[in-house]
Amino acid sequence: xxxxxxxxxxxxxxxxxxxxxxxxxxxxxxxxxxxxxxxxxxxxxxxxxxxxxxxxxxxxxxxxxxxxxxxxxxxxxxxxxxxxxxxxxxxxxxxxxxxxxxxxxxxxxxxxxxxxxxxxxxxxxxxxxxxxxxxxxxxxxxxxxxxxxxxxxxxxxxxxxxxxxxxxxxxxxxxxxxxxxxxxxxxxxxxxxxxxxxxxxxxxxxxxxxxxxxxxxxxxxxxxxxxxxxxxxxxxxxxxxxxxxxxxxxxxxxxxxxx
Amino acid sequence: xxxxxxxxxxxxxxxxxxxxxxxxxxxxxxxxxxxxxxxxxxxxxxxxxxxxxxxxxxxxxxxxxxxxxxxxxxxxxxxxxxxxxxxxxxxxxxxxxxxxxxxxxxxxxxxxxxxxxxxxxxxxxxxxxxxxxxxxxxxxxxxxxxxxxxxxxxxxxxxxxxxxxxxxxxxxxxxxxxxxxxxxxxxxxxxxxxxxxxxxxxxxxxxxxxxxxxxxxxxxxxxxxxxx
Amino acid sequence: xxxxxxxxxxxxxxxxxxxxxxxxxxxxxxxxxxxxxxxxxxxxxxxxxxxxxxxxxxxxxxxxxxxxxxxxxxxxxxxxxxxxxxxxxxxxxxxxxxxxxxxxxxxxxxxxxxxxxxxxxxxxxxxxxxxxxxxxxxxxxxxxxxxxxxxxxxxxxxxxxxxxxxxxxxxxxxxxxxxxxxxxxxxxxxxxxxxxxxxxxxxxxxxxxxxxxxxxxxxxxxxxxxxxxxxxxxxxxxxxxxxxxxxxxxxxxxxxxxxxxxxxxxxxxxxxxxxxxxxxxxxxxxxxxxxxxxxx
Numbered sequence: 155x156x157x158x159x160x161x162x163x164x165x166x167x168x169x170x171x172x173x174x175x176x177x178x179x180x181x182x183x184x185x186x187x188x189x190x191x192x193x194x195x196x197x198x199x200x201x202x203x204x205x206x207x208x209x210x211x212x213x214x215x216x217x218x219x220x221x222x223x224x225x226x227x228x229x230x231x232x233x234x235x236x237x238x239x240x241x242x243x244x245x246x247x248x249x250x251x252x253x254x255x256x257x258x259x260x261x262x263x264x265x266x267x268x269x270x271x272x273x274x275x276x277x278x279x280x281x282x283x284x285x286x287x288x289x290x291x292x293x294x295x296x297x298x299x300x301x302x303x304x305x306x307x308x309x310x311x312x313x314x315x316x317x318x319x320x321x322x323x324x325x326x327x328x329x330x331x332x333x334x335x336x337x338x339x340x341x342x343x344x345x346x347x348x349x350x351x352x353x354x355x356x357x358x359x360x361x362x363x364x365x366x367x368x369x370x371x372x373x374x375x376x377x378x379x380x381x382x383x384x385x386x387x388x389x390x391x392x393x394x395x396x397x398x399x400x401x402x403x404x405x406x407x408x409x410x411x412x413x
Numbered sequence: 414x415x416x417x418x419x420x421x422x423x424x425x426x427x428x429x430x431x432x433x434x435x436x437x438x439x440x441x442x443x444x445x446x447x448x449x450x451x452x453x454x455x456x457x458x459x460x461x462x463x464x465x466x467x468x469x470x471x472x473x474x475x476x477x478x479x480x481x482x483x484x485x486x487x488x489x490x491x492x493x494x495x496x497x498x499x500x501x502x503x504x505x506x507x508x509x510x511x512x513x514x515x516x517x518x519x520x521x522x523x524x525x526x527x528x529x530x531x532x533x534x535x536x537x538x539x540x541x542x543x544x545x546x547x548x549x550x551x552x553x554x555x556x557x558x559x560x561x562x563x564x565x566x567x568x569x570x571x572x573x574x575x576x577x578x579x580x581x582x583x584x585x586x587x588x589x590x591x592x593x594x595x596x597x598x599x600x601x602x603x604x605x606x607x608x609x610x611x612x613x614x615x616x617x618x619x620x621x622x623x624x625x626x627x628x629x630x631x632x633x634x635x636x637x638x639x640x641x
Numbered sequence: 642x643x644x645x646x647x648x649x650x651x652x653x654x655x656x657x658x659x660x661x662x663x664x665x666x667x668x669x670x671x672x673x674x675x676x677x678x679x680x681x682x683x684x685x686x687x688x689x690x691x692x693x694x695x696x697x698x699x700x701x702x703x704x705x706x707x708x709x710x711x712x713x714x715x716x717x718x719x720x721x722x723x724x725x726x727x728x729x730x731x732x733x734x735x736x737x738x739x740x741x742x743x744x745x746x747x748x749x750x751x752x753x754x755x756x757x758x759x760x761x762x763x764x765x766x767x768x769x770x771x772x773x774x775x776x777x778x779x780x781x782x783x784x785x786x787x788x789x790x791x792x793x794x795x796x797x798x799x800x801x802x803x804x805x806x807x808x809x810x811x812x813x814x815x816x817x818x819x820x821x822x823x824x825x826x827x828x829x830x831x832x833x834x835x836x837x838x839x840x841x842x843x844x845x846x847x848x849x850x851x852x853x854x855x856x857x858x859x860x861x862x863x864x865x866x867x868x869x870x871x872x873x874x875x876x877x878x879x880x881x882x883x884x885x886x887x888x889x890x891x892x893x894x895x896x897x898x899x900x901x902x903x904x905x906x907x908x909x910x911x912x913x914x915x916x917x918x919x920x921x922x923x924x925x926x927x928x929x930x931x932x933x934x935x936x937x
Contacts, residue, residue, distance in 0.1 A: 215830065215833065215834065218829075218830075241836040241837075241838065242836070243836070244833070244834055244835060245836045248834065248835075249830075249831075249834035251827055251830060251831065251834075252827075253825075253827055255825070255827045255831045257828065257846060257850070258828075258850055259849045259850055259852070268832075268835060269837075272832060272835065272841055272842075272845050273835070273836060273837055273838075273841070274841075319831070323834075326835075326836075
């Protein structure tokens with residue numbers, strides 16, 4: 155019963171009949187949806203509705219665990235994500251997690267280019283310098299840390315650490331940035347800085363954001379997905395979904411009756 | 414965890430219903446006056462209506478406030494948001510209805526020619542009863558989420574407008590006077606209509622200004638006398 | 642009801658409580674002192690009895706023979722010579738044992754970490770724990786059989802190292818596994834999300850992050866085997882010269898202490914040797930703690 159309100163032309167991500175199960179239990183049931191390019195798309199829903207599970211399937215993080223099985227397809231720019239190596243895929247789809255997780259043994263500089271370093275990709279110092287500066291400028295951290303690039307990343311505040319993690323994801327110039335509740339561990343001011351950042355970033359990237367905070371989804375997303383008990387209940391432009399949802403379950407969630 | 418929000422919305426609904434009932438009471442009083450067909454209104458009735466009007470004004474300001482608070486504090490969404498906003502819109506209309514009641518009562522007092530009033534009082538009474546019915550039904554359509562009644566009211570209004578136009582012409586044709594006078598009367602009435610509309614424009618300008626002051630200072634000065 | 646509450650709040654037990662506090666406080670201090678005292682007494686005794694023997698010569702010269710020692714004792718002089726052969730021998734065998742045990746231990750630890758809950762992992766872990774309980778002399782016997790008899794055809798440093806490495810192994814395995822388990826899962830995920838292949842995640846992210854934990858385990862393992870004597874008696878045997886050929890017998894500080902103990906002329910040397918050994922162990926422990934503190 156998916157009400158796809160929007161007819162997306164040339165979607166960046168196309169999810170077709172995707173199902174994900176943990177052992178026997180289906181956590182995500184037959185989701186079909188297109189994600190529009192250069193937008194912030196929010197996936198919202200109550201705890202346990204499958205939104206994080208869906209997000210993590212997009213960069214095949216589930217392959218870390220043996221008991222998780224995926225069925226169905228997901229296409230990135232028309233290419234099946236299972237037809238490419240996970241390494242290639244994850245360079246096109248960066249991920250930012252709920253708790254900021256800069257590598258504790260690396261400096262800020264090294265953290266930004268960690269994707270290159272850890273993969274053994276050799277780059278000239280000049281190139282690396284450019285990547286570091288560009289990524290840190292993109293996340294509005296450059297001015298704050300440019301004089302302490304060689305200090306460890308763990309000395310930054312929570313909000314700065316999270317922005318560093320975003321910079322790290324941006325270093326590969328991915329096409330999509332997947333974010334799993336990126337501000338739920340941050341204080342309100344850090345949250346609002348990150349939110350402003352996302353709105354700016356969508357010019358060059360497509361952002362898919364899982365959030366349990368309806369107000370956040372309402373504030374910054376262009377399109378929203380509402381998931382409930384593993385199903386995709388509704389999908390459409392945020393401004394319509396928050397004032398005039400189509401499905402009664404969406405209505406109940408927004409007015410606080412479920413979740 | 415929506416107790417506070419649900420409470421707030423329930424309070425708004427209770428206040429709204431009480432305010433709506435007050436307006437309906439005003440309308441009933443007015444209906445009473447018009448159906449008697451007399452051009453004098455009893456002191457008691459006037460007093461009652463003015464007292465109610467004052468109370469209505471107070472309630473209106475309070476309810477507006479509650480609605481604004483509910484929006485900022487509880488961020489209602491979807492149908493709850495729409496309900497609260499609709500409530501606010503209706504509030505404005507109810508205030509205007511209240512004003513019209515007071516005006517109409519005052520006009521009755523000003524009629525110097527009871528005969529003509531007598532001739533037309535049946536028509537006026539019907540119109541009054543119909544429009545009051547429309548108000549009652551439309552309020553019910555809001556409070557009971559009844560789409561049909563809402564649609565009926567809107568359709569009825571169109572019919573109403575038609576009747577209104579024809580009525581005036583009929584009124585004039587029934588008067589016992591020369592044609593030239595009839596034209597004169599028509600013109601005066603038309604000009605009076607224009608003046609009323611112009612006056613309403615000025616009125617709205619004043620409303621806009623009151624809203625500006627609300628925006629700047631957070632004070633709702635509707636129905637208050639401006640001191641400074 | 643209200644009355645009894647009132648009388649309760651009226652009572653002032655603070656004097657009694659303060660006394661109890663003081664009493665327990667003093668009690669804890671006394672008991673802690675008792676616990677620390679053996680170490681303090683040992684070190685004190687070693688220092689008192691052994692400091693005179695410690696000199697540069699002590700550290701660079703080989704052990705004297707019985708005759709030299711006898712003459713020195715008879716003349717009331719400091720016994721000549723030193724324990725250089727023991728120092729070098731201990732060093733060589735410990736390093737070799739570490740070289741053997743560390744890769745095996747760390748990789749096993751990683752294996753256990755990766756296969757939590759699986760039968761083979763639990764089995765391995767249990768065996769490792771049992772290994773830790775095997776008496777050191779038995780390990781010496783095993784090493785005698787495997788190395789002395791079949792590899793080096795005679796006592797050797799290699800045999801000694803092997804027995805020591807088996808002793809170190811369970812400690813390294815355990816500390817590696819525990820350290821890795823303590824690293825938040827989210828770090829692994831962050832590295833994977835950057836497209837890093839799994840084996841690189843382990844070696845370039847997890848191990849460096851857990852480095853201090855691993856190092857602590859290794860240092861503690863080393864400080865444990867520094868003083869092991871029984872296995873070395875069956876494998877390294879001992880030597881009066883400095884020996885760096887691992888296929889030949891070699892000395893070690895604990896072996897020398899045993900030798901000195903058994904020779905009435907050299908008995909004076911046991912204090913200084915023990916003091917040196919204790920000093921090395923202490924320093925190693927302090928270094929291990931510093932590393933752990935600095936990293937966290």
